[in-house]
Amino acid sequence: MRFPGRLSAAIAVLADVEQRKRPVSEALKAWGLNNRFAGAGDRAAIGNLVYDALRRRASHAAAMGSDTPRALVLAVAMRDWGETPESLNQAFASDTHAPEPLSPQEAAGAVAVLAAAPLATQADMPDWLAASLERALGPDWVAEGQAMAGRPSLDLRVNALKATPEKVMKSLARFSPQSAAIAPFGLTMPAGPRDARTPNVTTDEGYLKGWFEVQDQGSQIVAALANAREGEQVLDLCAGAGGKTLALAANMGNSGQIFAYDSDRSRLAPIYDRLKRNGVRNAQVRAPNDNALDDLVGKMDRVVVDAPCTGTGTWRRRPDTKWKLTPELLAQRQAEQAALLVEAARYLKPGGTLAYITCSVLPEENDDQIAAFLAETPGFASLDIAAAWRQALITDLPEGLATAGGGLCLTPLRTGTDGFYIHLLRKA
Template identity: 85%
Template sequence: MRLPGRLAAAIEVLADVEQRRRPVSEALKAWGLDNRFAGAGDRAAIGNLVYDALRRRASHAFAMGSDSPRALVLAVALRDWGETRESLVEAFAGDRHAPEPPSEAEIAAAATDLAAAPPAIRADVPEWLAPSLERAFGPDWVEEGQGMAGRPSLDLRANALKASPEKVVKSLARFSPQPTFIAPFGITMPAGPRDARTPNVTTDEGYQKGWFEVQDQGSQVVAALAGAREGEQVLDLCAGAGGKTLALAATMGNRGQIFAYDSDRARLAPIYERLKRNGVRNAQVRAPQPGALDDLVGKMDRVVVDAPCTGTGTWRRRPDTKWKLTPELLAQRQAEQAALLAEAQAYLRPGGVLAYITCSILPEENDDRVAAFRAAHPGFETLDIAQAWRSALITDLPDGLATPAGGLCLTPRRTGTDGFYCHLLRKAG
């Protein structure tokens, strides 16, 4: 497929997302099944067009004067991918798969200067979230929003139970992997421009042998900050598919015990195969059922709560969720987080540590939840996040990452990672 055909396909996918209100990933998969003539390169390019359109939907719509699928896709071609009037005219000529050629008005609109646009437009965030983001990041909040609208890198974590980062880099040399800046076992492949394809590393021999896992560097960092040590008893209360359980097991060198639990059986299902492939021997999966964790009350050295949240930190990867987020959903997540923190503290022994983690950048889900928890449970103290950073990562905590309440917030702009929050609390002994 040539560029015009890819533009037409992206417009079709976005229209499908809008009309059926289904996730982008599902719409792209459905398009691929209905158009099997499209090769892997075509599907990657169409996906990039769709995701780029959603990442900057607000600014593209403002410039084009429309948020229609056509306007958004043409904006990506002209504003993000560097196409020009001349290049599009040439590309569209004689292409029977092309949409209607862009008009002079559309081409002119794509060049709109956004300097005078409202801050939320320039930040590419829902307007109702502007006060929250300004509270979180101060005068830099627009730039932080812009950072959340870029393409993410592909990050991996070398599994210390089976391989070194150097071994993984050698195995994936054809993809030109690089060490991450922060996570000591991290490996990254930066996102490419335009129609660049993301490497399919899960077909690599090293992945099949458990040498590495796909895991954003930010997720690796907060897992390391949780501070699990050899020989400890650790509860991963919201284990999901097991990404942080695997990281904790590697940190602990397969010594001690991790109890991996999640209230959703479907989310937990992939963990069994992943534990086996990674060579993890110190993790015990507890399936959700009445009394599943009763024997752990008051006994855990460490409880990790990777709480369900709005996912604002993952907007680069799931930009459609940015525009679906509502105040009602945020309130629901806050209630779930409060309930999980209250539950988690009961499993700790005196002197045990609670690691509260979210993939959110909103203070309502982060510092506010910790403040409310501490008000209800005065026997907890906040641990020094800078000291935890030095202990886990053997470097000094970079300026600007600590939050007012003593937690930590990572963002694409600050750390080149997804957005993550981590706060460490010790139970009085």
């Protein structure tokens, strides 16, 4: 496929997303199944156009004067990918699969200046979240929003139980991996421009042997800050597919015991194969039932709560969720988080540590939750996050990461990671 045909396909995929109200990944998969002539490069380029359009939907719509799929895709081509109205119209004239030629208004969108646009539009985020994000991220919140509208890197965590960073870098040399800036066992491959394809590392021999896992550096950092130690009894209360369980097991050197639990059996399904591939021997999976964790009450050295959240920290990877988020969904997640904090406290023994983690940057899900929990739950106190950082990562805590409420917030702008929050609490 030539570039004009790819633009037409991206417009069709976005229209399908709007009409059927289904996730982008499903719409892209359906398009690929219905257009088997398209090669891997075509599918990657079309996916990049669609995701780039959603990442900057607000600013692109403002520039183009329209939020139709056509307007958004043309904005990506001109404002993100460096095409001009002239280059597009010239390409369209010789391709039967091309969109219609640009109108004068669409052509003007290529150079539209948004300095007078609302700040939420400049930040590419829903208007109703502006106050929350400004409270969480401070005076740089617009720049933070713009960073969350960029493309993410592909990050890997080297499995210390089986390999070293040097070994994995050699195995993946064809992809030119780099050492992560913060996570000690992290490797990264920055996102490329335009139609660049994301490396398919899961077919590599090293992945199949359990030498590494795909995991954002931010997730690796908060797993390290949870600071699970050799010989401890640890409960991963919202284990999901097991990404943080695997990281905790490596930090513990396969000693002690991790109990991996999730209230949703389907989310747990991938964990069994992942534990086996990674060589994890100190994890016990607890499937959900009425008394699955009763024997752990009051016995855990550490409880890790990777709480369900709005996922605002993952907007780079799942930009469609940014525009689907509602106040009602935020309130639902807040209620779930508050209940999980109370539940987690039951399992800690005296002197135990509770690590509360979200992939959100909203204060309602982070500092506010902890403040409410501490006000209602005697016998808990916040741990020094700077000291925890020094102990886990052997460096001083970078400026600007500690939150007003005593937690820590990672963001694409500050740390080059997805957005993550962690707060450490000690039971008296």
